[in-house]
Amino acid sequence: MSLDEARLYLVSTARMRAGSLAELVPELAAAGVDLVQLREKEMEAGHLLAVGRPVASACRAAGIPFIVNDRPDVALALDADGVHVGQDDIPPEIARRLLPSGIIGLSTHAPGEVDDALGRSGVDYLAVGPVYETPTKRGRPAVGLDLVRYAADANPKRPWFAIGGIDERSLPDVVAAGATRIVVVRAITEAPDPPAAAAALKALLAGA
Amino acid sequence: MSLDEARLYLVSTARMRAGSLAELVPELAAAGVDLVQLREKEMEAGHLLAVGRPVASACRAAGIPFIVNDRPDVALALDADGVHVGQDDIPPEIARRLLPSGIIGLSTHAPGEVDDALGRSGVDYLAVGPVYETPTKRGRPAVGLDLVRYAADANPKRPWFAIGGIDERSLPDVVAAGATRIVVVRAITEAPDPPAAAAALKALLAGA
Numbered sequence: 342m343s344l345d346e347a348r349l350y351l352v353s354t355a356r357m358r359a360g361s362l363a364e365l366v367p368e369l370a371a372a373g374v375d376l377v378q379l380r381e382k383e384m385e386a387g388h389l390l391a392v393g394r395p396v397a398s399a400c401r402a403a404g405i406p407f408i409v410n411d412r413p414d415v416a417l418a419l420d421a422d423g424v425h426v427g428q429d430d431i432p433p434e435i436a437r438r439l440l441p442s443g444i445i446g447l448s449t450h451a452p453g454e455v456d457d458a459l460g461r462s463g464v465d466y467l468a469v470g471p472v473y474e475t476p477t478k479r480g481r482p483a484v485g486l487d488l489v490r491y492a493a494d495a496n497p498k499r500p501w502f503a504i505g506g507i508d509e510r511s512l513p514d515v516v517a518a519g520a521t522r523i524v525v526v527r528a529i530t531e532a533p534d535p536p537a538a539a540a541a542l543k544a545l546l547a548g549a
Numbered sequence: 550m551s552l553d554e555a556r557l558y559l560v561s562t563a564r565m566r567a568g569s570l571a572e573l574v575p576e577l578a579a580a581g582v583d584l585v586q587l588r589e590k591e592m593e594a595g596h597l598l599a600v601g602r603p604v605a606s607a608c609r610a611a612g613i614p615f616i617v618n619d620r621p622d623v624a625l626a627l628d629a630d631g632v633h634v635g636q637d638d639i640p641p642e643i644a645r646r647l648l649p650s651g652i653i654g655l656s657t658h659a660p661g662e663v664d665d666a667l668g669r670s671g672v673d674y675l676a677v678g679p680v681y682e683t684p685t686k687r688g689r690p691a692v693g694l695d696l697v698r699y700a701a702d703a704n705p706k707r708p709w710f711a712i713g714g715i716d717e718r719s720l721p722d723v724v725a726a727g728a729t730r731i732v733v734v735r736a737i738t739e740a741p742d743p744p745a746a747a748a749a750l751k752a753l754l755a756g757a
Binding site: 385386387388390411412413414415417418427428429430431432435436438439 | 593594595596598619620621622623625626635636637638639640643644646647
């Protein structure tokens with residue numbers, strides 16, 4: 342799976358409600374997850390390396406890119422495929438120096454940030470949101486579908502993913518607003534049957 | 550100031566009791582601080598970059614190495630002279646890949662860790678401690694002067710610094726146990742007059 346073809350991007354902690362991310366990766370990849378990002382905001386690097394190794398191996402075996410949140414140094418240590426950074430993290434240009442051939446993703450939360458990200462050569466993909474309010478990013482107001490429409494109208498030459506509280510129920514609206522790729526967290530991590538949830542989301546994206 | 554000559558190593562947050570680290574660096578360097586490490590355990594990378602820039606500039610102007618705690622990626626972004634990692638952080642060998650000519654320091658808390666660190670080619674200096682109990686590292690028991698004696702007896706070819714609750718009062722004991730270099734946090738950061746505190750510590754180290 343290459344980034345260009347990726348439609349369904351899972352961001353998860355090492356443990357999901359239904360089991361460990363590493364153990365679920367083979368089924369999730371088979372069900373349509375195209376990219377996996379490990380996001381552990383509170384973990385020390387040593388712990389993160391320990392929980393990240395089996396996820397990295399599982400993704401490699403499943404043939405899908407493995408992305409580390411926030412820390413290009415940890416991404417390098419895990420031989421990950423890339424790193425995802427936020428507006429307040431290490432700048433993409435520095436991440437690029439650390440991971441010359443890695444995938445670098447950047448979160449964007451406003452039209453100006455989308456424009457800025459598209460003007461930066463170091464950014465391989467954008468995450469655009471949060472479309473809906475999400476407990477994953479407390480204190481960050483939902484930007485709604487307007488930003489999705491804005492990104493779609495900008496017609497970027499690089500992949501961009503709508504993110505933030507998207508689930509099976511809201512996905513048709515997100516697709517109608519112009520998204521063809523999404524990031525999900527809870528819609529898969531909190532699902533009783535994560536592969537089934539992934540398959541349902543992927544089916545809805547098929548028409549996008 | 551080179552690492553080999555360094556005797557007094559300050560670890561601090563960006564703000565000390567008496568003022569900002571960046572503003573105090575010129576006086577501290579003049580008073581005998583040979584190395585500065587910025588340690589902000591709870592800060593996001595973006596914030597860390599923002600508070601780190603003036604510290605990096607001040608250290609460069611003062612001619613003393615500037616070290617970043619824990620994050621080689623941030624060290625690179627700040628064009629710092631090196632990174633200090635703990636046993637649970639990014640391994641020194643990975644830090645070395647990110648900072649090929651940087652100073653890499655490693656914390657050690659037991660004889661086995663001292664031996665291990667001395668056997669690793671990527672480690673430029675060791676921190677050995679905590680000698681005394683310190684609120685900076687809650688939950689980590691003090692190792693006492695025994696580990697200082699152990700390190701001194703090992704007679705490492707690379708610099709090692711005693712660390713942990715060392716102050717003007719206890720420093721003579723630490724020196725008597727074999728240390729010639731120390732790291733301090735509170736003895737300077739909590740002092741009403743940090744440069745005076747640094748000068749006093751340096752004077753006590755002069756006989757070591």
